[in-house]
Amino acid sequence: MLQNFTTKQIETKTDDVNSIVILGATATGKTSLAVLLAKKLNGEIISVDSRQVYRKLDIGSGKDLSEYGNIPYHVIDICDLDSEYNVYNFQKDFYNTFPEIINRKALPIIAGGTGLYLDSVLRNYQLVTVPENTALREELKIKSIEELANMLLDLNPNLHNKTDLLIPERAIRAIEIAVYKKENPCKFLKESPVKVSPLIFGIFFEREALRNRIKTRLLARLDCGMIDEVQDLLKSGVSSERLIALGLEYKYTTEYLQNKFTGFDEYVTKLHQAICRFAKRQETWFRRMERFGVNIIHIDGSDTQTMFSQIMREIKHAQLTSE
Numbered sequence: 001m002l003q004n005f006t007t008k009q010i011e012t013k014t015d016d017v018n019s020i021v022i023l024g025a026t027a028t029g030k031t032s033l034a035v036l037l038a039k040k041l042n043g044e045i046i047s048v049d050s051r052q053v054y055r056k057l058d059i060g061s062g063k064d065l066s067e068y069g070n071i072p073y074h075v076i077d078i079c080d081l082d083s084e085y086n087v088y089n090f091q092k093d094f095y096n097t098f099p100e101i102i103n104r105k106a107l108p109i110i111a112g113g114t115g116l117y118l119d120s121v122l123r124n125y126q127l128v129t130v131p132e133n134t135a136l137r138e139e140l141k142i143k144s145i146e147e148l149a150n151m152l153l154d155l156n157p158n159l160h161n162k163t164d165l166l167i168p169e170r171a172i173r174a175i176e177i178a179v180y181k182k183e184n185p186c187k188f189l190k191e192s193p194v195k196v197s198p199l200i201f202g203i204f205f206e207r208e209a210l211r212n213r214i215k216t217r218l219l220a221r222l223d224c225g226m227i228d229e230v231q232d233l234l235k236s237g238v239s240s241e242r243l244i245a246l247g248l249e250y251k252y253t254t255e256y257l258q259n260k261f262t263g264f265d266e267y268v269t270k271l272h273q274a275i276c277r278f279a280k281r282q283e284t285w286f287r288r289m290e291r292f293g294v295n296i297i298h299i300d301g302s303d304t305q306t307m308f309s310q311i312m313r314e315i316k317h318a319q320l321t322s323e
Contacts, residue, residue, distance in 0.1 A: 017197050018107075018197050018198070019109070019197065020037060020109045020200075021118070021201065022112075022203065023112065023118060023201070023286060023296070024113060024202055025113060026214065026275060026279050027214045028204070029203060029301055031045075031068075032067065033307055035068055037308070038071045041109075041315070042105075042107055043071070044104070045068065045111055046074045046094060046109070047075045048111065048112025048117050049076075050114040051246060051250075052075075053089075054081050054085070055079070056080075057246070057250070059226040059229045060249035063077075075093050075097065081233075081238050087120050087125070090120065090121075095121070098121075113282050115282060115285030115289065119289055123289075123293075123294065124192040128180075128181075130181075132176070133180070136179060137176065145165075148168060148175065149171060152165065155179065155182065200295060200296045201296070202286055202297065203299055204283075204301060210279060214272060214275050218268065226253060227253055230254055230257065234257070240254050247278075248275055249271065252270060252271040252274065299311065
């Protein structure tokens with residue numbers, strides 16, 4: 001799959017807005033706000049969460065399905081843990097789901113914190129499955145890493161992933177992709193298959209307030225049986241390696257059950273710290289999106305009703321429609 005994708009900058013005009021995006025770091029209340037808006041605006045929610053796509057990851061991923069009530073939701077519980085879901089899959093599922101919502105005369109409300117997935121549909125990443133080129137690989141495998149790096153930079157002077165220059169296997173794959181792109185340019189010039197013109201709202205908190213929210217939510221998930229959930233997954237045959245690879249709640253809880261912490265308190269402390277670091281990375285990604293032209297309207301998350309009122313004012317100004 002192509003990793004060195006091209007993207008398009010986004011410029012949303014208020015006369016053609018057809019959707020709403022609610023983004024933010026973990027524990028900022030995205031789902032609650034999305035549900036409020038969906039009830040008010042005849043909306044359907046498209047989740048943007050890389051772990052909520054998996055069945056049986058309920059408490060640790062924070063699905064909170066009861067919160068949706070009778071609001072339709074999408075891209076949740078769509079695959080099993082023995083499969084790998086990625087940005088390519090998400091983009092495909094999103095492009096199938098979005099026009100279906102529009103055709104039902106409903107408003108797509110896109111909510112979540114997986115920045116890569118969200119960015120892939122807002123800026124139309126050109127994700128193309130690139131087949132292996134056996135003949136080219138045979139030719140390249142005898143070359144030194146320096147020769148491979150020079151070839152790759154000749155093919156792609158604007159290479160953003162510099163680790164491809166350090167590892168022969170990655171350099172060969174990157175060259176393979178670059179050659180395929182050069183030979184098949186039309187496959188990389190596709191317009192987005194659907195028109196996505198959103199108003200984009202970002203929920204933000206002061207750092208300490210967010211840390212406290214993360215702690216409160218973590219303790220609530222533990223009270224709801226998160227450790228039992230992970231234990232049940234392990235008993236059902238899901239490997240510890242698979243759960244650890246999912247990160248955060250599933251990683252640390254699996255390691256807690258493997259007695260890798262001195263006790264419960266250390267487990268909770270370490271997990272809380274890891275989630276806070278993750279939240280910081282999410283915010284960094286959203287700032288990166290802004291640098292690439294994504295217009296995010298910042299809203300203070302400290303009061304839900306104030307957030308809701310601000311968003312409704314912006315929607316009224318944009319004369320948003322689901323037509």
